[in-house]
Amino acid sequence: MTVAEMGEFGLIERVTGRLAPGPTCLLGPGDDAAVVTTSDNRVVVSTDVLVDGRHFRRDWSSATDVGHRAAGANLADIAAMGATPTALVVGLSAPPELPVEWAEQLADGLAAEAALVGASVVGGDTVASPTLTISVTALGDLRGVSPVTRSGAQPGDQVALAGRLGWAAAGFTVLSRGFRSPRALVDAHRRPLVPYQCGPVAARQGATAMIDVSDGLLADLGHIADASGVAIDVRRELFELPEQMVDAARALGVDPYEWVLTGGEDHALVATFPAGSVLTADWRVIGSVAAGGGMTVDGEPFTGRGGWDHFR
Amino acid sequence: MTVAEMGEFGLIERVTGRLAPGPTCLLGPGDDAAVVTTSDNRVVVSTDVLVDGRHFRRDWSSATDVGHRAAGANLADIAAMGATPTALVVGLSAPPELPVEWAEQLADGLAAEAALVGASVVGGDTVASPTLTISVTALGDLRGVSPVTRSGAQPGDQVALAGRLGWAAAGFTVLSRGFRSPRALVDAHRRPLVPYQCGPVAARQGATAMIDVSDGLLADLGHIADASGVAIDVRRELFELPEQMVDAARALGVDPYEWVLTGGEDHALVATFPAGSVLTADWRVIGSVAAGGGMTVDGEPFTGRGGWDHFR
Numbered sequence: 001m002t003v004a005e006m007g008e009f010g011l012i013e014r015v016t017g018r019l020a021p022g023p024t025c026l027l028g029p030g031d032d033a034a035v036v037t038t039s040d041n042r043v044v045v046s047t048d049v050l051v052d053g054r055h056f057r058r059d060w061s062s063a064t065d066v067g068h069r070a071a072g073a074n075l076a077d078i079a080a081m082g083a084t085p086t087a088l089v090v091g092l093s094a095p096p097e098l099p100v101e102w103a104e105q106l107a108d109g110l111a112a113e114a115a116l117v118g119a120s121v122v123g124g125d126t127v128a129s130p131t132l133t134i135s136v137t138a139l140g141d142l143r144g145v146s147p148v149t150r151s152g153a154q155p156g157d158q159v160a161l162a163g164r165l166g167w168a169a170a171g172f173t174v175l176s177r178g179f180r181s182p183r184a185l186v187d188a189h190r191r192p193l194v195p196y197q198c199g200p201v202a203a204r205q206g207a208t209a210m211i212d213v214s215d216g217l218l219a220d221l222g223h224i225a226d227a228s229g230v231a232i233d234v235r236r237e238l239f240e241l242p243e244q245m246v247d248a249a250r251a252l253g254v255d256p257y258e259w260v261l262t263g264g265e266d267h268a269l270v271a272t273f274p275a276g277s278v279l280t281a282d283w284r285v286i287g288s289v290a291a292g293g294g295m296t297v298d299g300e301p302f303t304g305r306g307g308w309d310h311f312r
Numbered sequence: 313m314t315v316a317e318m319g320e321f322g323l324i325e326r327v328t329g330r331l332a333p334g335p336t337c338l339l340g341p342g343d344d345a346a347v348v349t350t351s352d353n354r355v356v357v358s359t360d361v362l363v364d365g366r367h368f369r370r371d372w373s374s375a376t377d378v379g380h381r382a383a384g385a386n387l388a389d390i391a392a393m394g395a396t397p398t399a400l401v402v403g404l405s406a407p408p409e410l411p412v413e414w415a416e417q418l419a420d421g422l423a424a425e426a427a428l429v430g431a432s433v434v435g436g437d438t439v440a441s442p443t444l445t446i447s448v449t450a451l452g453d454l455r456g457v458s459p460v461t462r463s464g465a466q467p468g469d470q471v472a473l474a475g476r477l478g479w480a481a482a483g484f485t486v487l488s489r490g491f492r493s494p495r496a497l498v499d500a501h502r503r504p505l506v507p508y509q510c511g512p513v514a515a516r517q518g519a520t521a522m523i524d525v526s527d528g529l530l531a532d533l534g535h536i537a538d539a540s541g542v543a544i545d546v547r548r549e550l551f552e553l554p555e556q557m558v559d560a561a562r563a564l565g566v567d568p569y570e571w572v573l574t575g576g577e578d579h580a581l582v583a584t585f586p587a588g589s590v591l592t593a594d595w596r597v598i599g600s601v602a603a604g605g606g607m608t609v610d611g612e613p614f615t616g617r618g619g620w621d622h623f624r
Contacts, residue, residue, distance in 0.1 A: 026354060030539070031461050032392040032523055033358035033452065042338060043355040045434065046345035047449055049403035051441045080344040091361035091403075091447040122357065125447075129363045135403040135437075135447035137359055140345065149343050211344055227342070 003103060004096030004128070011126055014100060015107045022120030024086040024141070034122035036087040036139055044140035044147065046077035052132035060175050063102040065190040067109020069265075070134045072192040075117060076212040076267035078140030079196045082148040082203025085119040087139040093129035106134070117196045145203040148271065153209040153228035157272040159287035160279055162198035164188065165217055166256065169263020170245050173252055182244050194267040198282045202271045205279065210271035216262040218302055221270060221287075222295045228272075233296045234261070234287035258304045261297060315415060316408030316440070323438055326412060327419045334432030336398040336453070346434035348399040348451055355398075356452035356459065358389035364444035372487050375414040377502040379421020381577075382446045384504040387429060388524040388579035390452030391508045394460040394515025397431040399451040405441035418446070429508045457515040460583065465521040465540035469584040471599035472591055474510035476500065477529055478568065481575020482557050485564055494556050506579040510594045514583045517591065522583035528574040530614055533582060533599075534607045540584075545608045546573075546599035570616045573609060 003011050012029075021028040027035035036043075048070070050056060056066045071088060078085040090110060092103060103126075111121050119138075171189025180186060194212075202210055209228055211220045217234070225232045241256050249256035272289055273279060295302070315323050324341075333340040339347040348355075360382070362368060368378045383400060390397040402422060404415060415438075423433050431450070483501025492498060506524075514522055521540055523532045529546070537544045553568050561568035584601055585591060607614070 027459055027461065031459075031463075032389040033356045033395070033450075033459075035393070035454070035459050036355050036357060038350045038353045038355055041350045041353060043348050043350055043451065044345045045348060045399065045401055045449070045451060047401040047403050047435060047437050047447070049405055049437050049439045049441075049445075049447060051405060051439055054440065077344040081347070083345070087357065089357055089359040089449055091359050093361055093363060093443070093445055093447075123359060125359050125361050127361045127363055128366065129361075129443050129445060131405070131441050131443035131445070133361075133405055133441060133443070133445055133447075135359070135361060135405075135445075137357070137401055137449040138345075139355065139357060139451075142347070147339055147343075147345075147347050149339065151343075 001100045002096060003094045003098045003100055006100050008126055011100060011103060015103055018104060018107050019111055019121045021122065022118055025120050025122045029123050036122060039141050040144050042142055044078050044081050044083040044142060045137065046074055047135065047137040048073045049133060049135045061190045063105035064109035067106040068113045068191040070136045071110045071113035072194050072267055073214060074136045074138035075196060076194045078138050079199030080210050080212040080269055082145050082199050082210065083140035083142045084200050085117045085138055085140045087119055087122045088114050089137045090121055090124040091135040092124065092126045093131065093133040094126060095130060095132055096128055098132060148203050148207045148210040150209055150211055150224045150227035153224050153230050153272040153289050155230055155289055155291040156275045157208055157289040158275055158285050159232060159234060159270065159272055159289060160283040161268055161270050161286045162282045163195040163268030164193060164266045165213060165268050166245060166259030166263045168192060168265040169259040170248055173254060174248060177252060182248055184244055185248055192265060192267045195269055195282055198269050201280060206277060207271040207273055210269060213264060213266060213268040213270055215264045217270065218261050218295050225293060225295055231290045231292035231294055232287060233299055235298055238286045261302060262304060313412045314408060315406050315410045315412055318412050320438055323412060323415060327415055330416060330419050331423050331433045334430055337432050337434045341435050348434060351453050352456050354454055356390050356393050356395040356454060357449060358386055359447065359449040360385045361445060361447045373502045375417035376421035379418040380425045380503040382448045383422045383425035384506050384579055385526060386448045386450035387425065387508060388506045390450050391511030392522050392524040392581055394457050394511050394522065395452035395454045396512050397429045397450055397452045399431055399434045400426050401449045402433055402436040403447040404436065404438045405443065405445040406438060407442060407444055408440055410444060460515050460519045460522040462521055462523055462536045462539035465536050465542050465584040465601050467542055467601055467603040468587045469520055469601040470587055470597050471544060471546060471582065471584055471601060472595040473580055473582050473598045474594045475507040475580030476505060476578045477525060477580050478557060478571030478575045480504060480577040481571040482560055485566060486560060489564060494560055496556055497560055504577060504579045507581055507594060510581050513592060518589060519583040519585055522581060525576060525578060525580045525582055527576045529582065530573050530607050537605060537607055543602045543604035543606055544599060545611055547610055550598045573614060574616060
């Protein structure tokens with residue numbers, strides 16, 4: 001059955017029937033608006049839009065995968081502020097011929113990813129559109145910590161990474177070349193593995209700046225460098241490239257550091273900490289902050305393909 | 313200049329440069345997420361998606377108009393819970409050839425409508441898409457009152473209306489027939505005049521249920537009837553039809569009550585109050601609640617065109 005055959009209200013009923021409100025949801029789907037708890041009279045909010053064929057491909061990813069990825073991209077933004085995600089609202093723009101099942105599985109993926117951090121889908125909207133588009137807004141709770149922005153990095157800080165880099169980009173390259181394996185890389189493109197809990201931990205450990213890697217490490221660290229008015233250098237020797245990735249890169253004739261340094265969508269967290277900070281095991285130091293401006297790799301400008309600009 | 317020529321980051325810079333953070337915005341655009349105040353450790357959240365050609369037409373409405381309408385639709389949902397809107401986040405899916413000016417004027421309209429209630433645009437996302445789509449999420453603050461849901465109407469309650477009905481539908485009909493006047497009706501289609509402040513006032517006055525009229529009075533009161541398990545009757549004689557509307561309806565050969573009873577998008581607020589409640593002058597009693605189920609007009613089922621289902 002298609003969404004057009006089912007109609008808007010039927011679709012909403014089917015989808016919301018699959019959503020279980022989480023502990024932070026005081027009033028869930030079905031009214032004009034939802035109500036969500038906060039704990040310190042502040043709420044963190046971020047929104048992302050995913051467009052079919054541009055941010056996901058239905059022949060490469062299941063609806064559940066797309067749900068995981070759409071939720072993950074937003075929940076990572078909340079974590080990158082040092083906050084704990086509490087809720088998602090979702091706008092689905094669906095072509096009339098979209099199977100209802102696709103929308104249901106999308107909701108399952110969104111809900112499952114949110115549940116990883118104790119959050120839930122608390123509301124949404126569905127409209128007909130020629131272009132399948134998913135817009136997700138995430139809310140989060142700082143639980144008393146100051147938000148960790150992009151602008152607080154200081155010369156002398158160390159740069160540290162939590163989570164994976166280059167996996168989603170490697171999976172994308174694999175799929176682009178018509179392959180379906182290595183499975184671990186392809187799966188990483190389909191669903192990010194986001195170290196959500198590292199965001200609030202970093203905030204409590206004194207992170208001076210933080211961002212999630214959605215556009216590529218160099219592009220996103222570049223945002224921190226620009227916002228903080230500092231220079232950031234990362235060192236190749238400090239990364240540990242997984243064997244699978246090195247093998248796949250060799251087979252495909254790609255420099256694996258291009259995946260690691262410029263590949264987005266793994267939603268790793270990268271943060272700056274004062275020199276001498278003792279970091280938990282989730283964090284790996286990958287570089288340092290100095291006076292000046294701009295991004296370098298091993299002290300040199302990176303000459304490979306750069307970030308990702310959605311209109312270009 | 314088009315959005316593709318300017319690029320994502322340039323566009324974001326241009327648009328956010330026009331946005332002034334409001335008093336409830338602790339951290340505005342430019343980071344992974346924004347931070348907004350709450351006052352009672354709860355936040356109200358609602359989301360809506362508007363699709364070009366379906367929810368607005370660029371030859372009928374300016375970008376500023378579309379911004380007002382997109383913001384109004386969401387802010388009205390917050391008001392209909394009894395809350396005061398605090399913030400908007402906006403996702404813009406833009407075809408590459410969209411003029412940057414259109415996006416800027418959209419932002420102006422969104423910001424101006426939000427400013428009517430002391431709220432502001434605190435963040436967003438822009439992506440390329442074949443279909444121009446605007447997704448808006450609004451946040452609100454209940455300021456200590458209980459949320460007014462759709463499910464609290466009781467037999468014996470009176471049904472009251474704040475704001476205008478049928479104006480946007482009349483304007484839509486006028487435009488559909490190729491006319492550009494009466495101006496007041498056309499303008500009402502372009503920008504709703506939403507009685508935002510009546511929402512929190514109704515909550516404090518003991519409203520038992522409330523909704524904003526986005527799909528049409530009968531459809532939306534029908535949601536209250538269904539959610540509350542009651543019957544609702546509205547009486548034609550209790551409406552006051554403006555002369556302009558009556559004249560336009562006669563000229564176009566339309567029953568003006570069809571506009572009033574089934575026309576959406578004016579975002580009036582309709583609420584139920586216990587019998588004998590003394591209402592402020594903004595509210596007009598238009599009907600009553602009884603035991604049973606379903607919606608009637610003057611005691612009879614309404615046989616005209618009904619609500620609005622986005623997929624049909």
